[in-house]
Amino acid sequence: MKITNHAAERFLERVIGQMQYTWGDVVKTKLYLKRVLANVVVRSTYKHFPLPGFENMFYVVYKDNAIITIIPK
Secondary structure: OEEOHHHHHHHHHHHHOOOOOOHHHHHHHHHHHHHHOOOOOOOOOEEEEEOOOOOOOEEEEEEOOEEEEEEEO
């Protein structure tokens, strides 16, 4: 599953609350999200599902084998 830069940036902004970040922060966030979402199996081409660890607050938007963005619930 691919994780877009946009999704990593939205994770930093919305979940962590960090408005200023470096490219290194985005790369580390992509690695973190890849690890967190490793066991998630999506059986659709377009879907949103709760972000593991933040189920009550955020959704992950998935399309065509890629995490597109993270939105508040």
